[in-house]
Amino acid sequence: DAMVIQNPRYQVTQFGKPVTLSCSQTLNHNVMYWYQQKxxxxxxxxxxxxDKDFNNEADTPDNFQSRRPNTSFCFLDIRSPGLGDxxxxxxxxxxxxxxxxxxxxxxxxxxxxx
Amino acid sequence: ELKVEQNPLFLSMQEGKNYTIYCNYSTTSDRLYWYRQDPGKSLESLFVLLSNGAVKQEGRLMASLDTKARLSTLHITAAVHDLSATYFCAVLPTNTGNQFYFGTGTSLTVIP
Known part of the structure; x- marks a missing residue:
């Protein structure tokens, strides 16, 4: 019974080609986070x-964007992925x-x- | 600058031995969390410590919290190979919203 579901599990992209990662939750939690782990x-x-209030970390590059259309879903958009991403x-x-x-x-x- | 430091960063221990991982943090908080991460996997919640003096135990792992010293410990008793993983502590500072701060992580290898 997965409660926080991410898609895709694996994503291969080319340098500079936009990518969107998705996250959905069945917990009805009001706070959703995106972490990067190298x-x-x-x-x-x-x-x-x-909730709908967006809180950006000061050192998060502009290349990273996020959307939360409703309580259950949140998206991470990487506009122009580099090798360091x-x-x-x-x-x-x-x-x-x-x-x-x-x-x-x-x-x-x-x-x-x- | 808020810091959450774990010690040691790398730990190699023999099966059957005991050891303690330390998590020091530099902010006011009474909420401390321990997570386990296996290679290539996500983080799994181990313990939630919500007050000074809190102690939680699960199997061979026991976690404690001293908010006055700003210190949490994760004690391993009679280690087994299945405990090999990376362990992270995370702090939720008081009165700073919903931002969790992760420690540097401790990579544990238990040798048969």
Whole structure:
């Protein structure tokens, strides 16, 4: 019973060719996150949504954009992928306020840039 | 600048031995999380620690939180090969919204 679903699991793209990664959740959590994780590194927060409010990290390149059309879905758009954008992209959700506040992660989308 | 540091970064231990991973953080928080990550996989939640003095145990792993010292520990008892993975702590600072800060990670290898 997957609760945070990411698609595709594996994405191969060419240098400069736009890519969209998707994330859907069945938890009805109001906060959704996108993390980038490179090999042997900690996850790095790119941005997050609190409901419809978008929160961008100061060091997230403009090349990365996000959309959240409704509570259940969130998209990560990479407008012009470079070789340095090859990474695992992790979507996560949490419920703000009451509760444990923990992050629930999807399986991740591994991006390869040729 | 907020920092979350784990020690050690790499740990190789024999089966049956005990060891502790440390997570130090530089902000006010009473919420600390431990995650496990297998190679090529996503992160799996292990423990949620929500107050000073909190202690949680699951199998051979036990986590604790000291908010005054800004320190959490993950103790491994009688390690087995299946525990080989990378372990991350994550902090949710007080009064700074919904941003989680991850530690540097500890790569654990348990040798038979």
């Amino acid at each position: 090999s042997s590194q900690a996850p790095k927060l790119l941005f997050h949504y609190y 090859a990474a695992m992209y992790l979507c996560a959700t949490s419920r703000d306020g009451a509760g444990l506040g923990e992050l629930f992660f999807g399986e991740g989308s591994r991006l390869t840039v040729l």
